[in-house]
Amino acid sequence: MSDVMTKPRPVTNGGHPVSLKHARLPRWTPPVLALAAAAAGSGIGIVGGLDSKIQWGLIAALVFILGTFALAAAVEGSRQAKDRMATTLVWIAFLLAVIPLASLLWETIARGIKVLDGYFLSHSMGTLPDAMPGGGIYHAIIGTLEQVGLATLIAAPIGLLTAIYLVEYGRGRLAKAVTFFVDVMTGIPSIVAGLFILSVWILILGFGPSGFAGSMALAILMMPVVVRSTEEMLKLVPNELREASLALGVPKWRTILKVVLPTSIGGITTGVMLAIARIAGETAPVLLLVWGAKTINNNPFEGAQQSLPLYVFQQWQIGTDAAYDRAWAAALVLIAFVMILNLVARGIARWKAPRTGR
Amino acid sequence: MTSPSLTDTPPPPAGNDVHSAVSGKAVRPGDRIFLGFSRGSGIALLVIMAAIAAFLTYRSVLAISGDKANFFTTLDWNPTGVEPKFGIAVLAFGTAVSSVIAMAIAVPVAVGIALFISHYAPRRLASPLGYVIDLLAAVPSIIYGLWGALFLVPHLTGLYSWFDDYLGWTGIFAYGDGAARSLFTVGILLAIMILPIVTSVSREVFLQVPKMHEEAALALGATRWEVIRMSVLPFGRSGVISASMLGLGRALGETMAVATVLSPSFLINTSLLDPGGGTFAQNIASKFSEADEFGQDALIASGLVLFVITLLVNGAARLIIARRKEYSGANA
Incomplete structure (x- = not known):
């Protein structure tokens, strides 16, 4: 960190004093260079007969990086050249990330919109042969809603109470252990949670596949997320509020229920909704425990069910054009569901942010 | 953050009944019940973790004791045969x-994007960009898988033949003309x-x-890159390491995206561009x-x-974050 301070900045250039202002490249250099590099990339691509646009992009990026560096080194000096190269690399990193992510969203929307209509949303696959066009995702939507709902009913109370324990009561070894294992639990791969329920519920206790079995695995994935976010929110509640309530002789449990929780309810709701959004897209445990079905099964406690992410996977496995269309359409519904949950959750967080201070 | 009774700073006298000391009365039943419930939930969480470890181990022992080959070195997955033989060598290689x-x-790339958002992007763009990155973290993995299998795979064949032309001699980048x-x-x-996760x-x-730190470096005439190299990156290093390990934890356990994209086989193939392998x-x-049922036990063992592995990686990431907390606390 102290490099800068010990190295005196050279103010002379080979004995000749230079002006304090270095020569600078004009402001329009980077965009012009970028255009030139893009032209060079596509030129080389066309001449060389490279068929993948990815190669064109890579060549253009390389030309741009080297060109900027050489030009800046010649005009502005090596330090400025390094600075420009870093700027270029950072911008390229950003574009490199935006392209696939934008392409993912675009593909899902463009290909998903094809078969997405009222019929698709309100019908199940029924007895339709896999290769035929038609069918819908009603059974998958029902399954996802029921499984995620049940998982939330299990995980939200446990997560909430655990967070209250950690923030309001927790000290000593038990609290430390819980904190540590909540962290560890956050990292459990979803398929491992699925294997756990598989080993207990299906292999040892002998139950069959059901939506509820899936919900239990999803609840395991959801709990640590709820605990973490609720904990953060409860810590934001100013202590003065708790003290004021306690000083009036209100019991601690009523203080928590009537003062602490209402103050932080917005953030807690946000956390729970984000957790729901996360588990709604989980496929692996559902694959192991719910198995998937083609017809509507409204009872999550009995028999195989369908769920949206699993539907996407199974349609992809079928591998015909009609099935791919259905997979994209279901993916679009799933992505819309998750994104809307996210946006609403963040909206609530902003609207109901705890007012700390005055 | 000043109240000693509510924050976690000084340990109180035995038990958690803070107001019994204040009011001189016994703990109210409501308090006792509420504490019981919330502590019970915490304990339930621990029990679940212990149960996961215990049941997975139990079923794995059943599987491994029935395995007629070495579980760690066998290049095969055939738990249904008369002589069940299966091993995780291929899976370990592919996952790694x-x-x-x-x-x-x-x-x-993630460090680049993070720097872009925190130091390079125009101010007005910075926070919406951070927001978008957070949203992208929410895209379900099956959709990445679908996109990967139906869009990314066809677009990579050209690039891979290019790699094969110029780097094929390394063996690693050799590529036959498959998908x-x-x-x-x-x-x-x-x-x-x-x-998204590493970036955020x-x-x-x-x-x-x-x-x-940044202003001091700027005042000494450092360029923006020098500011970043000398004040931002050293400060952020442990944070970046733990972010990477959280990302690694995700990558190790990712299921559906790999299952849709990879064309699996039980061979260790060092030419990484060719189909095959598994995680x-x-x-x-x-x-x-x-x-x-025995096959499922074998899968449970893997x-x-x-x-x-994910426990170790995540544990290490958490340890680094915890160390960093102390460090930055001393400096803040």
């Missing part, structure tokens, strides 16, 4: 290789998937760099439907190995 490729691509459903493609897809954690850390999670998802 695909995650390493993912990290090699994702970490530099690009290889470990390398999986690595690229995993890199895209973990980008790194960005948080970069935004915490003390303004004074722990992918193998569980693809072999599950054809597995009988899941236990994955569980232990």
